[in-house]
Amino acid sequence: MTATTPPPREGPPEKAPETVPAPAGPPTPGAPSSGGALSLGYAGVIAVLLVVAAVGGGLAVGTIARPRPTPHVATAAPTVAPTPTPAPTTDPAVFRQTLSSGCATEQGLWVVTNGGGLLRYDGKDWVQVDGTLRTLTHASCDAFTVYAVGPVGAVLIVDDRARSINSFDVSREDLVGVAALPSGAIVVGTHGEVQLLSGGQWQPYARGIDEDLNAIVMFGPQSAWVVGSEGISYRLEVAGWRAVRTGVDVTLRAIAGPSVQTAVAVGDAGTILALSGLAWSKIQSGIDTPLRAVTAAGSTVWAVGDNGVVLTIGGVLTSPAVPPQPVVVERVDVGTTCALTSVFSRDRDVWIIGSRGGASGVWRVRDGKVAERWGEC
Numbered sequence: 348m349t350a351t352t353p354p355p356r357e358g359p360p361e362k363a364p365e366t367v368p369a370p371a372g373p374p375t376p377g378a379p380s381s382g383g384a385l386s387l388g389y390a391g392v393i394a395v396l397l398v399v400a401a402v403g404g405g406l407a408v409g410t411i412a413r414p415r416p417t418p419h420v421a422t423a424a425p426t427v428a429p430t431p432t433p434a435p436t437t438d439p440a441v442f443r444q445t446l447s448s449g450c451a452t453e454q455g456l457w458v459v460t461n462g463g464g465l466l467r468y469d470g471k472d473w474v475q476v477d478g479t480l481r482t483l484t485h486a487s488c489d490a491f492t493v494y495a496v497g498p499v500g501a502v503l504i505v506d507d508r509a510r511s512i513n514s515f516d517v518s519r520e521d522l523v524g525v526a527a528l529p530s531g532a533i534v535v536g537t538h539g540e541v542q543l544l545s546g547g548q549w550q551p552y553a554r555g556i557d558e559d560l561n562a563i564v565m566f567g568p569q570s571a572w573v574v575g576s577e578g579i580s581y582r583l584e585v586a587g588w589r590a591v592r593t594g595v596d597v598t599l600r601a602i603a604g605p606s607v608q609t610a611v612a613v614g615d616a617g618t619i620l621a622l623s624g625l626a627w628s629k630i631q632s633g634i635d636t637p638l639r640a641v642t643a644a645g646s647t648v649w650a651v652g653d654n655g656v657v658l659t660i661g662g663v664l665t666s667p668a669v670p671p672q673p674v675v676v677e678r679v680d681v682g683t684t685c686a687l688t689s690v691f692s693r694d695r696d697v698w699i700i701g702s703r704g705g706a707s708g709v710w711r712v713r714d715g716k717v718a719e720r721w722g723e724c
Contacts, residue, residue, distance in 0.1 A: 365379055371435060379544050383694075386570065395471045399589060407544075407619075412636040421458045422680070425482050437472050437473045437474075438473075439723070441466055441473050442706065442708065442709075442721060442724070443723065444460050444463030444707060445461040445462055445705070445707060446700045446703045446708075447461040447485070447689065447702070448484060448487045448495070448688060449700050450488035452490060452492070454491070454507050455507065456469050456698065457486065457488065457507070459484075459486045459495045459503070461483065462480060462481075462482060463480060463481070463484055464477055464480070476510075479484070481503065482497045483496065483497040484523060485525050486525065487527040489528070491506065491507050492505065492527065494509065494527050494534075495525065495586070496523065496525045496534050497522060498521045499521060500517045500518030500521075500536075501514075501515075501516060501522065502514065502515045507518070518536065520536040522536040523560065524563045524573070525563070526563045526564060526565040527565075528565055528568065530546075531543065531545045531546075532544045533565055533571070534563075535561070535562070536560060537558065537559045538557060538558075539555075539557050539559075540560065541553035553588055554587060556581060558576050558577060560574070560718070561575045561598065561600050562574050562602045562612075564603055567581040571583035572602055572607065572608045574593075574600075574601075576591045576646060578595040578596045578598075578614075579593070579599070580592075580626070580627065581609070591605070591625055593612070594628075595620065596617040597614050598614050598615045599613070599618065600640075601614070601639060601650075603648065604643055604664065605643055608666055608667060609623065609666050610622040611643070611664075612627070613650045614637065615637045616636075617636055617638060619632045623666075630663065630674055633676060634658075634678075636653040637652050637653050638650045638651065638652035638672055639653070639687065639689075640652075640687070640689045641689060641690065644692035646691075647659050648660040648663055648664065649692070650690070651688070651690045653684075655681065655685055656678070656682050657681050658678055658679070659715070660674065660675070660676050661676075662674040681699060681712065682717065682720075683701060683708060685701040685702055685706070685724040686701055686703060687700065687701040688700060688701060688702065689701075696718070698712075702722070706722065706723040706724045708721065709721045
């Protein structure tokens with residue numbers, strides 16, 4: 348049975364400084380009180396005697412208190428030490444929170460957190476650009492915009508050029524998947540929730556889907572795949588959403604691919620599915636731990652999951668018109684046992700994000716090896 352899709356409609360986009368008191372001046376001495384009268388002659392003699400006594404006492408005190416000169420000690424010229432390597436400016440605290448997902452715009456890398464702040468990497472330093480505690484689980488970027496989603500319809504939109512952050516609540520359902528479009532985004536979630544952002548307005552974009560949807564990959568406003576609970580998959584066509592059997596009944600958690608006819612989905616129990624046209628086929632992964640994220644980097648698919656699992660899958664991104672190639676699944680060791688929840692590519696690099704408890708990590712992989720690593724995970 349084909350679920351229908353309503354057409355998108357256009358619409359408008361939805362301490363004052365403290366004053367430090369000046370220090371109080373010395374009190375003004377009071378005028379001396381008049382005592383018994385002395386004759387002028389006696390007063391003069393006493394004054395002269397007091398002056399002489401003061402001068403003598405001062406000389407004595409000066410002689411006693413005058414310090415001896417400090418002897419000069421010759422020292423050798425100090426040895427010039429080598430210039431120290433500049434310390435990294437990245438604050439380690441940015442990795443002491445649960446990092447959940449990330450993506451890349453043309454200007455930088457963005458990472459969202461589950462119960463923490465919003466991070467950005469400019470190629471040199473990691474910075475927490477927003478300290479608002481947010482619960483976000485998945486993110487997707489276009490050239491200049493970041494879209495992220497979370498529980499109870501939470502959507503965050505970041506303009507990387509204007510550095511503006513806008514948050515919305517677009518549904519009562521938990522949003523789990525998001526895909527950026529050239530002029531908007533589409534989000535998916537529990538109980539078949541699908542919302543489209545078009546013309547600045549959010550609107551429902553599916554009817555008749557009941558299963559929980561976990562991930563979406565978009566190729567256009569009327570071309571997409573979604574996957575979710577119980578091994579379900581739906582293909583978006585002009586006529587609506589078409590259910591396509593996958594042959595598995597485990598939860599599928601992520602999907603990626605270059606075209607509507609060529610994609611890879613991953614999920615629980617180490618499940619990997621390859622799509623050719625409208626037919627899904629299962630690939631043996633050699634593991635039984637959940638796979639939580641997947642991305643296509645050139646002709647290779649990268650999948651990550653629990654216990655630090657990182658897999659590369661070759662030979663699966665071929666269209667139905669191309670003769671099939673041998674499928675090769677290999678494991679990549681990035682030196683962690685943390686749960687890996689996000690993987691995405693930018694230029695020649697593959698970026699991986701993971702967490703365990705309050706510690707997190709980010710890995711930059713190039714040519715199959717870890718080129719840089721940040722964090723405590």
